[in-house]
Amino acid sequence: MEKAASVFMRADLKRNDAQCLLNWLRDREVTRFLSDDFRSEQALERLMGSVPSYLWQLHLNRDGPFYMIDSGKGPVGFARLLEQKNGVYEIVIVLGEKHIWGKGYGTAALKKILNLAFLCHRAEEIVANIFINNVRSVKIFEKADFRIARQSEAVVRYCLTSKDFLPPVRHSAAVS
Numbered sequence: 001m002e003k004a005a006s007v008f009m010r011a012d013l014k015r016n017d018a019q020c021l022l023n024w025l026r027d028r029e030v031t032r033f034l035s036d037d038f039r040s041e042q043a044l045e046r047l048m049g050s051v052p053s054y055l056w057q058l059h060l061n062r063d064g065p066f067y068m069i070d071s072g073k074g075p076v077g078f079a080r081l082l083e084q085k086n087g088v089y090e091i092v093i094v095l096g097e098k099h100i101w102g103k104g105y106g107t108a109a110l111k112k113i114l115n116l117a118f119l120c121h122r123a124e125e126i127v128a129n130i131f132i133n134n135v136r137s138v139k140i141f142e143k144a145d146f147r148i149a150r151q152s153e154a155v156v157r158y159c160l161t162s163k164d165f166l167p168p169v170r171h172s173a174a175v176s
Contacts, residue, residue: 005104009067009079009112013057017068018048020075024096033134034094035155064089065121069109076100079113087124089117093137106140114144118162126165128158 024030025041047059060066069077077095084090093109095101117123128146130137131154138156145165146158 005108007069007071007105007108007112009116010070011067015053017075030096033131076105079109081117089123089126091126091128110140110144118165125159125161130156132156
């Protein structure tokens with residue numbers, strides 16, 4: 001029996017991570033559902049060629065936190081939290097290693113990034129814009145209790161608030 005997927009999020013970016021990112025961005029099957037500007041491999045190539053590697057993470061974090069998704073055996077994808085306005089972040093998750101697709105890594109990565117978003121970055125709301133035909137993403141976001149905020153012919157906007165994600169705080173009665 002195959003064990004459940006396990007991942008952790010890394011904020012640091014190593015040279016081999018940058019090469020993985022570049023390879024994933026060059027793969028049209030990996031990037032076909034990306035709608036943000038991060039799919040530009042030219043921008044990453046310019047960054048790698050003109051900026052010292054110890055500053056790459058600063059560049060990748062300029063619009064919000066950026067994380068490498070690591071399986072423990074190396075990078076398998078990345079996640080971004082793009083700040084939209086105070087407390088509202090758009091989430092982007094990309095699994096670049098196609099051999100892990102459909103094996104629970106997306107679900108595991110979403111759980112980890114939601115914990116970081118709500119507990120570390122104090123997000124009030126997380127939104128995700130997902131193409132309707134991106135069945136795997138639709139499934140993991142619905143499983144994580146995201147609700148449909150609006151829908152067009154091609155894209156569904158999902159949202160999850162901190163109130164819906166975090167358990168309610170219980171106040172105990174004062175002992176006298």
